[in-house]
Amino acid sequence: MPHQRLSQPMPVKKPLLTGILLTGACLMGQAPALAASHTRHAAPSASQKALDKAKQDREALLSRKAREAALIDAQRKAQTKAAQEAALQAERARHFSALTDQAAAELAATEKQIDSLTQDIARLTEQQTRQRAALARRRASLQAILPVALRLARYPSTSFVALSGQADKSVQGLSLIAGLTRLTTRQADDLRGQQALLDQTAQQLAERNDALEKAKKTQARLRDVNARKMDAATKQQEEAESRLKQARAEIASATAKAATLDDALTAIDKTQARLRARMEEEAKALALQNQKEKSQAMSSQAKRLSGSTGSGVSHGGGHGPVAGSIVTAWHQDTESGPATGITYAARASSPVSAPCAGQIDFAGPFRSFGNMIILDCGRHYRFVLSGIGQLSVASGQNVGRNTTLGAMDAAGGRLFVQLRSGSTIVDPRPYL
Template sequence: MIAALLKRLFKRGTTFALVPMLLNLGTGASGATPTPARLQQLQAQQALHESEAAAARARVAAISAMQVALTQQRIQTAAKLRQAEEATAAAADRMSDLAAQKKAVSAALLVRAAAFAPLLPLIERLALYPSETLLAVPAAPRDTLRGVLVLRGLSREIGRQAAALKQKQDQLDALTTAMAAAAPALEQAEAVQAQQGAVLDAEIASAAASRQSAEDAATAADQAAADDAAHARTLQQALKSIADAHARALARAARLARRAARAGRAGAAAADAQREAELAAPAGAGLGAATGRLMTPVAGKVVRSWGDPTLAGPATGLSYQTPPGARVVSPCAGRVVFGSPFHSYGLLVILDCGGGYDFVLAGLDRLDVSVGQHLQSGEPVGIMAGWDPNQPADRPKLYLELRLNGDPVNPAPWLHARG
């Protein structure tokens, strides 16, 4: 608690005015000059406080340096995991494509088999009793000859149907064999992904255990804003609710700081001023000229682009098809201002990147961040659901939106090309 308090006091260069306070403690109501012994005592106390403050600053600096190092370690681990996820995505796509082809060939095979079924009794009878079949019905020689010619044509058609049926069956057998051959590659890719994912999970858990909410005075305000936004009906209303709540918290901190200063309460004034400064600090540097330089949030491929037609009109974001259990990372440096289920979006995260830019990530299966948490670009945010490559229709999708002052803009130009 002392380290957290001192960190807030010294975070932006705040210093203790210990000498005036201690001298005031040594004077009475009449303003008499303190004795030399009292002055010596006050100076010793001041030296002790300054020593403790210096030690606290050193501890805070060490903790901050450690947090920076751990953050970079998580980013590097997530980047390494991304490579494993790309391999899983390729293997899963291969398996998914084979499954879709197998389903189509199986359906076509059933159609051909159904069309072929009525001919089977005739084929069987002709094979067993060809003469009896031809002579079973008495007819004029000319009609019998015509029947033989028709039967010959029918036999050729039966042959073509049988060949097509065999071709479809061969395709089905080949696809089944290909799926069996592709399965080990997928299993191996998933095993590597799971192993590296476990390393990242351990790093995330360690960071969460060491993170102190007291180091950011804006955390409580962010959580209150997120709670209000959860009741909004639309995403735009939610973003506006967050911005309004943050503005109210900033105004309240400024008001309290002025009130404490007028009342002569130096400690309270310093704490309120620190809170005001933290609330006023931008969550991130904004996107600015970061065109083509932001990291894509997840492994996989874009299956719906900005402006593509949807039931609700042109798409205002991007949709990614992801490998099973893919890790989602932050595209920008910023602060988490929302993280919970939100209507039809599912589990949704909003990242304030600064400069009026907000990234929205929706469709996650698990969150690894909390409201108020500061993130660097590439730092893990959460995880997508797993899925069975043999059932491609059930494949989850990550939805990404970029908003500038609440209005959606095309995020594609900011994201670097996938290599």
């Protein structure tokens, strides 16, 4: 009986059983959470760190490129504005130049009029002198017979009676009196005519002198106007040149900040095309105004400001732009693919010479290229030379073939030389 009592299960109260079950369930439910919490607090792996760093580097690179793109865009906008202002200043300069031409033409006409009046005055003065001399001679000849003429005029009867005793002498006397009368009348007429000519000459001289005085005043006024307009035109032209120079500086700055060499060359091409188009339009407008010399000057300026006047590339002597040996030949295999140029191991402080004649589109530091020069040879050819230690040329400068562009560092260095025809990279060897 006691055994039977022990084998029977002890009764359990329902509230206590329920609490035990709930506690177990809670512990089982918390197990995954505790495991997750443990996982979160575990140290990241090396691969995770590398991935996070790569992401951060990529985001930093994208951010830097975005800033550079914004900066280049701002520079291009500023350059466009400067070019527009320069075009406006050039238009004003052309306007003042046209006014100056008009003033110069008026001044030339006035000076020609002054010369003509001066010659007329000299001729009339000489004529007046001759007329006065002739009048004096007429008066002298008339003065000799004037007493006799006056006596005959006052006492004709007495003079005639004095000759009446002799018939032949009377006839001779009458003839003499008649001739003397005619002579006196003619002399008097000559005197009046000579005096009229003298008076007319004096009137003409007075008119010429008045006209000369007015012409001289006009000449002085036109010279002042011409000088002021010339000064204004010169100032406007200088301002236009300054604007264009500033625009080129901004282009060079944008080139230096370009992400790649291709972007830099593209920026240069676009800017040059815009400048060339504007200057050529101005040259055409001048040609339509029959200002041939100014049109030619504008065309020359367009070539000088917006493109090289070089004749392209020509075959060289094979000595290269710098003294040294070739360490990377054209199209030689490299880690980044076939070489796009020639790399020289240059001697210490050796000069770097221009492989062609042309214009310096860019001269300055560029990315990892070091000091770089972009030389426009003309006919869409450009040489790119980078790795120069010291530069001796500036952007916008014209150079001849073999002109010294700079020098390598005192420790030597490597000079990279690339040749482009438009956007195509070509073998530079035949032209070095």
